[in-house]
Amino acid sequence: MTTLVAAVRRYPLVALTVVVGVVGLALNWTPASAVVPWLLSGYSLVVAAREAVSMIRRLFRKEFGLDVLAVTAIIATVLVGEYWASIVIVLMLTGGEALEDFAAGRAQRELKALLSRVPQxxxxxxxxxxxxxxxxxxxxxxxxxxxxxxxxxPVxxxxxxxxxxxxxxxxxxxxxxxxxxxxxxxxxxxxxxxxxxxxxxxxRASESQYQRIVQLVSEAAASKPALVRLADRYAAPFTFVSVALAGIAWWLSGDPTRFAEVLVVATPCPLLIAAPVAFMAGMSSASAHGVVIKNAGTLEVLARAKTVVFDKTGTLTRGTPEVVAIRPESGRSEEAVLTLVAAAEQYSSHVLAASLVAEARRRGYSLPAVTDAREVATHGVQARIGTEVITVGKPAFVAEQAPGLAQVDLGSGEAAVYVAVDDQLAGVIILRDAVRDEAQRMLHDLQALGIQKTLMVTGDIEQTAQKVADELQLSEVHAECLPEDKVRIVHTITPGPVVMVGDGVNDAPVLAAADVGIAMGAKGSTAASESADIVILVDDLYRVVDAVSVSKRTVYIALQSIWIGIAISIALMLVAMTGVMPAIVGAALQEVVDLVTILNALRALNLGRNAGSARVASDSSSPLSAGAR
Incomplete structure (x- = not known):
């Protein structure tokens, strides 16, 4: 009951239209049936007048949309006495708007859990x-x-x-x-x-780095042009054809009733309802796969996308360091080196320590007992295992115990952890932030979906970014970028529309500025999720392919539904021009057209994933981000 009351409050015009229709049906079988035409026609004309105000305002802005077609159809059906057709058109008009709003509201609810972690x-x-x-x-x-x-x-x-x-x-x-x-x-x-x-x-919070990025987001979002609704593009030609056919029928027959009979079957319901139903269904289908699309307009733009821009850290890469090489010294094995390091690092609070311990456990190594462990902040850990003193950390720190230590040459994006046993170097462990396993397949499948260019825009250093780009064969690389640099670059990229995929706070402005912003929301920042048009709720980059695939299929189904409705309507109009179809029959047949288009649009509910979640069996490791203990 509470849900129903909330729906009525949110969509009062839809509720009122249903109430008027129900009252009309109830009165139709009573002595007061003569009131029904006046009730339905009067209500329909009031709604038409409301829409006419919006129509006139849009016409002054040189915009021709569905409101012109809707007002024309409502007035025409009232004039020929088809008041039931009028009320149906009103319901389709208000219902289509409500469906679009409902879909957007549902998407926002999917994000509540994600956005609840904003520091307040x-x-x-x-x-x-x-x-x-x-x-x-x-x-x-x-x-x-x-x-x-x-x-x-926080500040x-x-x-x-x-x-x-x-x-x-x-x-x-x-x-x-x-x-x-x-x-x-x-x-x-x-x-x-x-x-x-x-x-x-x-x-203060208003003057901190985070707030400056939020301001960039607001400016970028405000710079986006308004989107023309899909169905609005067909409103003008369909209206022109409908009126022209009705006018020709009147001219050939000399009977003004023929004009109305043709317009009765030219109701705009396929345009009013097909696209909203398809988009709501497509957004629901995407949500089931962990892809939240915030509004229907995003689907339209994403379906036409030609360029996809990626952030690096946490997007193309995992965002967490992983062990990629162990270099033993003094005759020790890899297992011995990693075991010693992991045992000592259990007592460290450094972020790299967790990766080292996790790697040892992943390999099934047993860690020896440690005594007298102590951590020297930002330098390393020293611990005693049995009779040996184990020193783990930065080269300068370890060199104090092992004077003969020589630093290893690191590739771009690598970090090194050194370990000494007593006064001898025991080995070095190399860590990197590796490229995601699904990244290569994702890029390949995006090309198959019509994406012409893929590039990277990152705040990381040039050498690190270039190696990732070379491994993934990206078209361009823009490194060492500030948030405002990313916005400027995205605005100049061709061909468009341009999609930006990112996860960090520094990505929030460019996600808002891009034609479509996609945030990796599972581990990414709340600012990125709030400013993006699409949020991926699972830690799977391949869902970008799913989002593009669903958008293309949804728009295809929406267009197909519109064209089916238009084709059948025109066929019915041609029949009505001959005078063999009474207005009441035409109105009934038009409802069949509406049903066909709606059922076709609902096929978007069953959009399967293009290729499923990426689970590529790949051991690809790539030098990515520079950094050490």
């Missing part, structure tokens, strides 16, 4: 030294705050604690954790490491 509060020390939660907007410069483990830094702040490692990938594209020591600036939007830290606010 900051943990601030009050005058008595107690920690209290206040709105982020209430934080003032100079206040001391606590940023808890894995929390987003630009200076680190007071001795050290931490923060994830700035969503801001800069740097996939490796960035070490910070007391006095360093932490940017709002970056993610704190595994330990709580104390910071001092360096700027």
């Amino acid at each position: 509060i900051a943990h601030v020390f009050d005058d008595s030294g107690e920690l209290v939660d206040v709105p982020v907007t209430a934080v003032t410069v100079g206040e001391r705050l606590v940023v808890r483990p894995s929390e987003i830094v 630009d702040a200076v680190l007071v604690s001795a050290s931490t490692a923060v994830d700035e990938s969503s801001l800069t594209g740097e996939s490796m954790p960035v070490d910070k020591v007391a006095g360093d600036l932490l940017l709002s939007g970056s993610v704190n490491g595994p330990e709580a830290v104390t910071v001092t606010a360096a700027a």
Whole structure:
């Protein structure tokens, strides 16, 4: 009952149209049946007058849409006494608008869980030294705050604690954790490491890095041109043909009734309802596969896309470092080196430590017992295993125990973790942020769907970005880009429409500026999800192919439904021109046309995935982001 009341409040005109129709049916079998024509015709003309106001405003802007066709059809059916046809046209008109709005609302509800993680509060020390939660907007410069483990830094702040490692990938594209020591600036939007830290606010929320990016998003979104609805493109020619055929019938027969009989079967219901039904069905189908499309217009643009632009870190790459090489020294095996490192790193809070421990467990290695472990912040860990002292971390730190240590040459995007046993170097472990397994297949299938150009726009360094682009055979690379640089580049790319795929806070402005923005929402930032037109709710880049495939198929079905309706309507108009079809028969046949087009449009509910989720059996590893402990 609550849902019904909410629907009535949200779509009052649809509800009122249904009520008027039901009342008309009830009165039709009573002595008051003479009131029915006046009730239905009067109501239809009121709605037509309302639409006429919108129509006139659009005509002044040189826009010709479905409202012209709807008003013409409603008036024509009222004039010939087909008031039931009039009420059906009104229901199709208001219902189509409601369907589009409902589909957009459903998409927004799919995002609620995702967007609920937006930081709204900051943990601030009050005058008595107690920690209290206040709105982020209430934080003032100079206040001391606590940023808890894995929390987003709420405002630009200076680190007071001795050290931490923060994830700035969503801001800069740097996939490796960035070490910070007391006095360093932490940017709002970056993610704190595994330990709580104390910071001092360096700027208010409105003046912080995150807010500057939000402002860019607003400006980019405002610069997007308004989209012409799919069915509106056919309204003008269909109206012209309908009126022309009706006029010819009147001229040939000399009977003005013939004009009305032709227009009765020219009702615009196929245009009014086919596209909204198909788009709602397509959006529902996409949502079932973890792809939330926020509005129907996005489907139209995506179906015509010619260029797809990708961010690098967290989009084309996994966004987390992985072990790609182990280089033993002093006669030790790979297993021995990784076991020693993982055992010691269990006691480290550094982000790389988790990757090393996870790799050892993935390989099924048993970790020896550790005693007297201690961590030297931002440098490494020292621990005792049995009688041996194990030192793990940066080369300078490990070299204090193993003076003969020589640094290895690293490729772009690689990080090295050194390990010494007592005074001897035991080995080096190399980590990289690897390309996603599904990336190559995704790019190949996008080309098969008509995408002509794929390129990368990233904040990461040129050398790192170029190696990823070479591996994936991308058309172009734009590296070391600030958020405003990404917006400028996307605005100049041809051919269009242009799709942008990203996941970070720094991608939010360009996602809003692109013709279609697609956010990797499973692990990406909330800012990216809010500014994008499409959000992928699972950590699977191949869903970009699914989104393009669903959009093309949905638009195809919508156009097919429109053309089926137009073709049948024109055929009926040609028959009506001969005078063998009474208006009441024409109105009844037009409802059959409506039913056919709606049923065809509903086929979009069953859109299968183009090739299924990518589970490519590939061990591809690629040098990606620079960074070390």
